[in-house]
Amino acid sequence: MYRGTWLLVGVPLLVAALSVAQPEPLPPPVLPPSFDAEAAHALATDFARRRPNRTPGSLGAVDWVSERFRVYGFQPKLVRFEADIPGLGRRQLTNVSATAVGRSRRAIVVLAHRDNLGTSPGAVDNASGTAAMIELARAYAHVPGSAGGQVRPAHDVVFLSTDGGAFGGIGAAKFAADPAYRGQVAAVLVLDSVAADAAARLEFAGDAPRNPSPLLVQTAADRLVDQTGRQPDRPSALQQLVDLGFPFSLGEQAPFVAAGIPAVTLTAAPDEAPGDPGEAEALHVERLGEIGRATQQLLVSLDGGAELAPAAAGYVYLGPRLVRGWAIQLVLIASVLPFLAAAVDLFARCRRRRIPLGPAVRSLLRRGGFWLAVGALFWLLGLFGAWPSGIDRPLPPTGEAVADVPLVALGLLGAAAAAAWLVARERLLPRRRVSGEEELAGSTAALIGLGVLALVTVAVNPYALLFLLPSLHAWIWLPQLREARLWVRLGVWLIGLAGPALLLASYATRLELGLEAPWYLASLVAVGYVEPVMVALFLAWAAAAGQLGAVAARRYAPYPRAEELPPSGARRVAASRVRAVLRPRRAPEEEARALGG
Numbered sequence: 001m002y003r004g005t006w007l008l009v010g011v012p013l014l015v016a017a018l019s020v021a022q023p024e025p026l027p028p029p030v031l032p033p034s035f036d037a038e039a040a041h042a043l044a045t046d047f048a049r050r051r052p053n054r055t056p057g058s059l060g061a062v063d064w065v066s067e068r069f070r071v072y073g074f075q076p077k078l079v080r081f082e083a084d085i086p087g088l089g090r091r092q093l094t095n096v097s098a099t100a101v102g103r104s105r106r107a108i109v110v111l112a113h114r115d116n117l118g119t120s121p122g123a124v125d126n127a128s129g130t131a132a133m134i135e136l137a138r139a140y141a142h143v144p145g146s147a148g149g150q151v152r153p154a155h156d157v158v159f160l161s162t163d164g165g166a167f168g169g170i171g172a173a174k175f176a177a178d179p180a181y182r183g184q185v186a187a188v189l190v191l192d193s194v195a196a197d198a199a200a201r202l203e204f205a206g207d208a209p210r211n212p213s214p215l216l217v218q219t220a221a222d223r224l225v226d227q228t229g230r231q232p233d234r235p236s237a238l239q240q241l242v243d244l245g246f247p248f249s250l251g252e253q254a255p256f257v258a259a260g261i262p263a264v265t266l267t268a269a270p271d272e273a274p275g276d277p278g279e280a281e282a283l284h285v286e287r288l289g290e291i292g293r294a295t296q297q298l299l300v301s302l303d304g305g306a307e308l309a310p311a312a313a314g315y316v317y318l319g320p321r322l323v324r325g326w327a328i329q330l331v332l333i334a335s336v337l338p339f340l341a342a343a344v345d346l347f348a349r350c351r352r353r354r355i356p357l358g359p360a361v362r363s364l365l366r367r368g369g370f371w372l373a374v375g376a377l378f379w380l381l382g383l384f385g386a387w388p389s390g391i392d393r394p395l396p397p398t399g400e401a402v403a404d405v406p407l408v409a410l411g412l413l414g415a416a417a418a419a420a421w422l423v424a425r426e427r428l429l430p431r432r433r434v435s436g437e438e439e440l441a442g443s444t445a446a447l448i449g450l451g452v453l454a455l456v457t458v459a460v461n462p463y464a465l466l467f468l469l470p471s472l473h474a475w476i477w478l479p480q481l482r483e484a485r486l487w488v489r490l491g492v493w494l495i496g497l498a499g500p501a502l503l504l505a506s507y508a509t510r511l512e513l514g515l516e517a518p519w520y521l522a523s524l525v526a527v528g529y530v531e532p533v534m535v536a537l538f539l540a541w542a543a544a545a546g547q548l549g550a551v552a553a554r555r556y557a558p559y560p561r562a563e564e565l566p567p568s569g570a571r572r573v574a575a576s577r578v579r580a581v582l583r584p585r586r587a588p589e590e591e592a593r594a595l596g597g
Contacts, residue, residue, distance in 0.1 A: 035295075100159075109185055111172060117166050136295060173255035187308055193267050245463040346447065371542045402519070427560055431560065471545065475492070
């Protein structure tokens with residue numbers, strides 16, 4: 001049945017293959033770009049040297065940007081707001097904007113964050129992006145008394161300098177939620193580290209499982225090809241799938257994409273992680289000019305072209321072509337069907353053979369209760385300040401809030417979790433020889449639980465099935481391998497962990513976190529960036545994984561009946577075991593009395 005049901009997956013695969021398309025870009029402008037790379041380089045150098053420390057809330061950087069806007073005849077608008085930044089505390093931040101008024105009230109936003117981590121002058125990240133944004137504003141300048149008039153675009157063009165960009169795009173998220181611009185933003189172009197000495201790159205992942213309009217991404221790619229002579233780098237297809245299954249991006253396009261606003265980041269940084277050599281000598285003038293001219297041409301194309309569609313439900317680029325998100329979701333959902341068919345058939349066989357499933361279900365719930373307790377302990381320690389706290393934005397991987405791993409708090413969490421496990425395991429220990437039917441019941445209960453988990457995942461975010469499918473299709477074979485050798489059973493069980501391992505490997509490599517990747521993910525949970533429903537799904541998965549691991553290791557036992565419990569009761573025995581761990585071992589006579597003789 002399992003193998004036969006895979007034939008049904010062939011239809012969605014065929015549909016996905018037929019959905020592959022290459023989006024057509026907007027036509028290029030007729031006039032050549034006027035972006036002055038040398039002028040932008042001078043601005044970036046001046047900004048980095050005059051304002052080297054631009055941590056969020058720095059007023060000197062606000063004054064510098066505002067003065068440059070005034071030089072070009074703009075009246076800068078300042079929006080101040082407060083944010084609790086992990087590692088920095090509560091700060092008053094400022095977004096500075098200047099608007100070239102167009103014939104339509106629809107707006108195109110050119111955005112660059114001006115702040116840095118405070119560890120270097122941040123010449124590349126992001127004095128270069130700020131300078132490029134100001135140089136782009138020069139094309140729309142109107143200096144009183146000068147010859148000629150101000151360029152009148154078709155749309156309002158908003159040049160936005162955000163604060164808190166190095167700490168997860170705080171200023172960008174504030175602007176994306178501004179009711180004054182709700183429904184009025186046609187597109188957002190983000191400039192970040194545009195003078196790095198690396199190839200031009202596009203970022204378009206969002207805080208939600210969405211992507212910007214393919215028309216915007218393809219037009220941005222073509223304008224970069226016009227200036228650089230090569231296709232810009234994009235995240236790999238696998239990385240794009242990971243970002244859809246577990247939405248995350250340090251780029252400032254992310255909150256806009258999540259809000260349904262087409263947005264893309266143009267950058268030359270080799271990785272999403274912030275940070276650069278910092279000094280003005282690190283600025284790459286040629287790359288700054290290429291990306292600056294490409295952005296100007298992209299802005300003109302968008303201003304004179306058709307209106308972009310809202311952010312799409314996702315897609316994955318395969319080279320210059322893309323696969324539609326609905327087709328990917330269809331394939332992922334269809335891939336669950338063979339598992340569901342086999343799991344339901346296994347459940348029906350247990351029912352026909354009158355194999356009791358109640359004890360196995362209670363064992364699974366017991367394990368779920370343990371993982372729920374671990375989650376509650378994590379939340380409780382967070383209330384006492386053990387973990388990073390603040391605004392629910394992604395933390396900079398090199399920031400203080402992540403770099404200072406709280407080993408004491410983690411040790412306390414581990415000790416509390418171990419104590420909770422000593423209590424929970426008392427009803428999960430084998431007290432007699434477990435029959436093959438009881439092991440089958442334990443596997444069936446866990447597999448049915450995984451099936452329910454898969455259906456909930458489909459409702460929440462079908463892309464997240466990417467992390468669940470290895471578990472489904474590896475662990476469905478565990479009942480068939482009951483007589484296999486131990487290393488075979490445990491090997492199949494370990495294969496089922498490939499989904500979460502893929503997520504950890506993604507963060508460990510692209511953010512260069514290494515073994516600190518689990519702590520970084522835990523920090524995202526602590527600040528609330530990861531949705532609680534995703535945390536709950538992981539805890540439920542961990543409970544099922546624990547039960548199937550116990551079956552594979554021959555350590556599974558069904559939930560005991562009342563007559564199978566020790567005379568003194570499981571609770572007293574568990575409490576005595578916890579006390580034995582926390583204090584020196586007592587004399588044998590005292591130990592016997594504690595266990596009821």
